[in-house]
Amino acid sequence: MQENITLVQYFKRYLKRCITGPWSLICGLSVSLKYFLSPWKIVTEQYPENKKTLRMHERYRGRLEMVEDEEGNNHCTACGMCERACPNASINVLPTKNIAGKKVLGRYVYHFASCTQCGLCVEACPFGAIVMSPAFEVATTEPSSLEMILNKKEGQG
Amino acid sequence: MSATLPPGFRIQRETNTEEFFINMGPQHPSTHGALRLALRMDGETIVELVPHFGYIHRGMEKQAESMSYLQYIAMSDRQDYLTAIQNNLGVVIALEKGMNVGVPEKGEYIRVMLQELGRIASHLVFYGCFGGDLGGQTCLLFGFKEREMIHDILEEVTGSRLTTNFFRPGGSRYDVPDTFLPRVKAFLDHLEGAMRDYERFLSKNIIVLERSVGIGILSKEDAIAYGCSGPVLRASGVEFDVRRANPYSIYDQLDFDIPVFHNGDCYDRYKIRIAEIHESMKILRQCIDKFPKEGAWRSKEKPVRLPVGRYYSEIETAKGLYATYVVAATTGEKPYRIHTRGPSFPHIAALNKMVQGHKISDLVTIMATLDPVIPEIDR
Amino acid sequence: MYVPSVTHPIGDFVREWVPKLSAYLPEQLQSQTLDSIVAFLVNAVICIIAVCAVNIGSAPILIYMERKVCAHVQCRLGPMRLGWHGTLQTIADVIKMLFKEVYAPSGADKLMFYLAPLIVLIAPFMVAALIPFDKNLVVSDVSMGIPLIIAVNGFGVLGILLGGWSSNNKYSLLGALRSGAQMISYEISFAMILLFVVMISGSTNLMTITQSQAGTIADWFIFKIPVLGFIGFILFFISSTAEMNRAPFDIAEAEQELTGGYHTEYNGTPFAMFYLAEYIALVTNSALATTCFLGGFHAPCIGVAAVDNYLTMVPGVVWFFAKVFFMIWCYMMVRWTFVRPRVDQLMDFEWKFLLPVNLLLLGAGAAYIVISG
Numbered sequence: 001m002q003e004n005i006t007l008v009q010y011f012k013r014y015l016k017r018c019i020t021g022p023w024s025l026i027c028g029l030s031v032s033l034k035y036f037l038s039p040w041k042i043v044t045e046q047y048p049e050n051k052k053t054l055r056m057h058e059r060y061r062g063r064l065e066m067v068e069d070e071e072g073n074n075h076c077t078a079c080g081m082c083e084r085a086c087p088n089a090s091i092n093v094l095p096t097k098n099i100a101g102k103k104v105l106g107r108y109v110y111h112f113a114s115c116t117q118c119g120l121c122v123e124a125c126p127f128g129a130i131v132m133s134p135a136f137e138v139a140t141t142e143p144s145s146l147e148m149i150l151n152k153k154e155g156q157g
Numbered sequence: 158m159s160a161t162l163p164p165g166f167r168i169q170r171e172t173n174t175e176e177f178f179i180n181m182g183p184q185h186p187s188t189h190g191a192l193r194l195a196l197r198m199d200g201e202t203i204v205e206l207v208p209h210f211g212y213i214h215r216g217m218e219k220q221a222e223s224m225s226y227l228q229y230i231a232m233s234d235r236q237d238y239l240t241a242i243q244n245n246l247g248v249v250i251a252l253e254k255g256m257n258v259g260v261p262e263k264g265e266y267i268r269v270m271l272q273e274l275g276r277i278a279s280h281l282v283f284y285g286c287f288g289g290d291l292g293g294q295t296c297l298l299f300g301f302k303e304r305e306m307i308h309d310i311l312e313e314v315t316g317s318r319l320t321t322n323f324f325r326p327g328g329s330r331y332d333v334p335d336t337f338l339p340r341v342k343a344f345l346d347h348l349e350g351a352m353r354d355y356e357r358f359l360s361k362n363i364i365v366l367e368r369s370v371g372i373g374i375l376s377k378e379d380a381i382a383y384g385c386s387g388p389v390l391r392a393s394g395v396e397f398d399v400r401r402a403n404p405y406s407i408y409d410q411l412d413f414d415i416p417v418f419h420n421g422d423c424y425d426r427y428k429i430r431i432a433e434i435h436e437s438m439k440i441l442r443q444c445i446d447k448f449p450k451e452g453a454w455r456s457k458e459k460p461v462r463l464p465v466g467r468y469y470s471e472i473e474t475a476k477g478l479y480a481t482y483v484v485a486a487t488t489g490e491k492p493y494r495i496h497t498r499g500p501s502f503p504h505i506a507a508l509n510k511m512v513q514g515h516k517i518s519d520l521v522t523i524m525a526t527l528d529p530v531i532p533e534i535d536r
Numbered sequence: 537m538y539v540p541s542v543t544h545p546i547g548d549f550v551r552e553w554v555p556k557l558s559a560y561l562p563e564q565l566q567s568q569t570l571d572s573i574v575a576f577l578v579n580a581v582i583c584i585i586a587v588c589a590v591n592i593g594s595a596p597i598l599i600y601m602e603r604k605v606c607a608h609v610q611c612r613l614g615p616m617r618l619g620w621h622g623t624l625q626t627i628a629d630v631i632k633m634l635f636k637e638v639y640a641p642s643g644a645d646k647l648m649f650y651l652a653p654l655i656v657l658i659a660p661f662m663v664a665a666l667i668p669f670d671k672n673l674v675v676s677d678v679s680m681g682i683p684l685i686i687a688v689n690g691f692g693v694l695g696i697l698l699g700g701w702s703s704n705n706k707y708s709l710l711g712a713l714r715s716g717a718q719m720i721s722y723e724i725s726f727a728m729i730l731l732f733v734v735m736i737s738g739s740t741n742l743m744t745i746t747q748s749q750a751g752t753i754a755d756w757f758i759f760k761i762p763v764l765g766f767i768g769f770i771l772f773f774i775s776s777t778a779e780m781n782r783a784p785f786d787i788a789e790a791e792q793e794l795t796g797g798y799h800t801e802y803n804g805t806p807f808a809m810f811y812l813a814e815y816i817a818l819v820t821n822s823a824l825a826t827t828c829f830l831g832g833f834h835a836p837c838i839g840v841a842a843v844d845n846y847l848t849m850v851p852g853v854v855w856f857f858a859k860v861f862f863m864i865w866c867y868m869m870v871r872w873t874f875v876r877p878r879v880d881q882l883m884d885f886e887w888k889f890l891l892p893v894n895l896l897l898l899g900a901g902a903a904y905i906v907i908s909g
Contacts, residue, residue, distance in 0.1 A: 018889070021363035025874065031358040032295060032609045032873040043302050044612045059316035059331065087228035118231035118322045123330065132316070179706050187792040201710065201879060290792045292783060292876025298610035364784065364877050517710070518878040521793050 056134035061117040064091075064110050065133040065150065072152040075129035078105040085124035090115040096154065104154050112138070113146040176204060179517075183212045187290045187521045190531030192505070194520070201516045206509045210502075214535040221495040226252050226461045226483075227325075229495055233481075234320035236499060237533035239282055242275040242311065242321045243474040247497075249324040250405055251470035251481040255463035256326050261453040264328035265407045270341065270444045271314065271323065272406075273437040277348070278307040279475030280430045280437075283528045287427055288359055290525035291368055296359060303351055306344055313337070328455020338445055345438055356431060369423035373511040373523035376421060383510070384503035387477025388429045389527060393421035399473035413440050426526035433475075464488050476500040476528060497536065501529040550578050583675045587664050595815040596626040598864060605868040636804035641704055644801065648702035653802070653809035656695030660816035662688045667823045668743045670833050670852040681742040682734055685824065686727045689779060692817070693719040696781070696788065699810070700798035711797025714879050715781060715788030721886040722778035722785075728894040729772045732901050733757060733828040736765075746832030752839045756831035761904055768897055769829045773866070775890060776821040778882070780814065782867060784874035787882055822863035823856075830859045 066074050078095035096106030119132055179196040182188040191212035197205040221229045233244040281304040288296020308318040314333050315323040323330050359365055380393035398415045400408040416432035418425035463485040471480040477500030486493035504527040512520050554575040607614030615622025640649045666681050668674040693716055700712020736757055737745040749756050758769045778785040789797040799810045833852030837844040
């Protein structure tokens with residue numbers, strides 16, 4: 001943008017900038033000097049070294065896991081609410097029949113590769129059978145490990 | 158302010174140069190994502206700019222037609238990822254209108270506080286990108302430093318740093334933990350000092366003034382005509398803020414100012430965002446004082462089913478007006494159509510108007526001050 | 537016969553020992569001419585090795601330093617993994633850079649493309665040969681030091697222009713043209729400010745310039761002429777930053793605008809050479825600032841004999857490098873603080889501010905010298 005000003009105005013502005021300019025630069029330098037000289041203000045962390053002290057928040061949505069007791073029993077009834085709640089079809093609930101002929105959970109297949117960790121499945125589950133675990137180191141070099149079967153045992157029904 | 162000599166003293170240039178074409182993006186450090194700008198240049202001066210969208214088009218609105226309403230809330234995180242928590246609210250308010258549910262007072266306070274935290278986070282990213290695009294990499298880190306602290310708070314409350322997926326019709330997904338209020342308070346005290354440093358670092362800097370004052374002027378008329386909103390509109394002198402013009406949640410009970418600047422240049426767009434950070438801090442402090450200790454944080458849970466009808470909501474995100482239009486053709490849990498009106502699209506549309514006659518370096522400044530998020534444009 | 541090159545003490549050592557060793561040769565081969573030629577060659581090789589060692593050796597140190605300074609300004613830790621506090625990180629990076637495949641974009645002028653990084657390297661290397669590191673530690677003590685530096689510095693812009701032009705990339709070309717305009721403009725004020733130094737010291741020889749600053753801190757040129765010296769130092773600082781294409785005057789690279797400018801298309805070793813040239817230029821410019829304004833290798837004596845005795849016990853070369861690294865730190869702090877001006881503003885700054893102030897400074901300096909005698 002160009003504006004038309006008189007020569008006097010031009011020089012006034014020029015001189016003003018000659019004084020305010022350097023001062024503003026010194027202000028900027030003082031801030032960077034302040035941060036340079038205060039190493040206690042460093043915010044980054046040394047990640048693998050501090051692994052032991054790292055605690056994720058309770059609500060952190062890492063990976064879907066099934067709630068199981070010591071014997072490996074779960075609360076899943078294979079109702080399929082989670083499967084329907086999932087926006088990107090990351091969950092396949094494959095039911096089976098137990099000896100009494102009742103529909104129970106056969107395999108709970110979880111496709112971690114397509115999961116967006118939105119947590120809608122956990123919200124939809126009426127029995128509290130699944131949770132989002134605070135696992136945050138979920139990267140892998142083995143693609144097949146991303147297809148998981150979450151339950152160890154068949155469901156209770 | 159960039160002063161030039163009076164006409165008699167100016168050197169009149171008569172050159173016979175050839176215009177040429179430059180392709181800026183989709184892989185370019187300062188197009189803020191996969192945006193392609195086709196530039197017609199005369200030397201370093203831009204003659205014309207044509208933005209090309211669609212490099213990360215995911216068809217969100219089409220996908221929404223085969224999704225339930227709840228699933229679309231999770232989808233709104235992925236639009237403007239810098240203001241994910243605000244987008245959640247935009248969708249949720251539209252759904253609430255359809256379901257006809259109210260939100261208890263505590264739920265509203267939780268909403269407003271997270272909204273304002275999200276606004277500060279987005280504006281801090283703007284601060285960083287503005288400085289970074291001008292060539293000061295240190296600003297980038299400064300902005301992101303405080304933003305990380307906000308994300309820590311968000312992570313504790315919502316379970317995720319960026320894609321929060323937190324609000325639900327009738328309230329939110331969880332109550333806030335006990336540590337929330339003290340944490341926000343401590344953060345605000347920290348931010349107060351940090352912002353003083355950051356403004357000292359950039360606001361008065363002569364190079365920043367030279368680079369941004371009088372650059373990329375968007376007149377009031379143009380800003381309205383192009384449908385700009387948010388800080389870009391208010392920097393052009395239009396006092397329009399959905400929080401004031403069409404209050405949602407409890408914004409009508411809170412005392413805050415709407416900063417308005419009148420030049421419509423890059424520096425005003427920078428200043429207005431800094432001013433909004435301070436306003437958001439003011440709102441947060443009020444909320445901390447008024448926060449109800451007891452009471453429900455969400456109304457009774459109901460299945461998300463909307464009756465036949467058309468529902469519209471608009472909110473003010475950090476970028477501008479975010480509107481959601483839901484068409485329910487059948488009563489059920491799936492929409493017939495959801496349309497989202499994002500704030501960044503009109504801003505990029507107005508870009509050609511702003512850059513003409515400026516240098517390629519100014520384009521970077523103007524892009525930074527429009528603060529677009531490309532996934533939100535493409536959707 | 538004229539035998540130039542290393543004077544003291546290595547040169548003397550070589551000149552002394554070459555005749556002694558040649559005594560073992562068969563008698564018909566012994567001659568004074570041969571001795572002096574051999575001595576000259578040995579000296580030359582030693583000089584080349586010394587300059588290369590100082591320059592190439594300092595580059596990894598500077599890159600490490602830059603990373604750490606930048607990190608601490610930005611509240612980060614910087615490299616911490618390799619070696620103690622990441623000290624070996626740059627060496628790993630250098631190795632990585634050297635093993636990368638070198639290729640040129642299709643449509644590039646291959647000869648020019650690969651010649652450009654070599655040309656860029658010439659200037660800083662030649663300047664380094666002129667710097668007196670200590671009383672008797674200077675590679676070539678030429679009497680026309682300052683004009684030679686001004687002349688040699690022009691090489692850098694040639695390499696950058698070639699690199700940008702031959703890359704067959706519009707961004708590179710824009711960056712190269714920006715850089716050409718910038719460096720040619722700033723060379724004027726760079727030369728002017730060196731003229732100011734020449735005016736005070738009365739010599740263009742860098743050793744003489746250093747020696748005329750002997751004594752206490754008050755004899756350094758930055759303080760010798762009150763206020764004017766300091767202004768001159770600041771002006772030198774600004775114009776040398778622009779000469780080196782360093783931020784905030786890195787409009788030729790301008791990562792956010794031109795995605796790297798003239799070296800957008802470079803990779804592997806040629807890119808490393810551009811990088812190396814940048815850092816060697818940093819060393820030589822800091823060394824030049826030290827020589828011209830901060831008293832070169834002289835200890836910062838304060839005029840109190842008890843303290844000065846201890847200070848002068850430290851070898852001059854240590855003082856020299858201490859000052860050089862202080863200067864480098866200043867350059868780095870400036871780089872990580874300021875944003876980049878626009879290309880036309882940079883030209884405005886040079887022609888409308890720096891050059892007039894320089895001229896005024898020259899006049900005021902002359903007046904001062906006349907008045908004070």
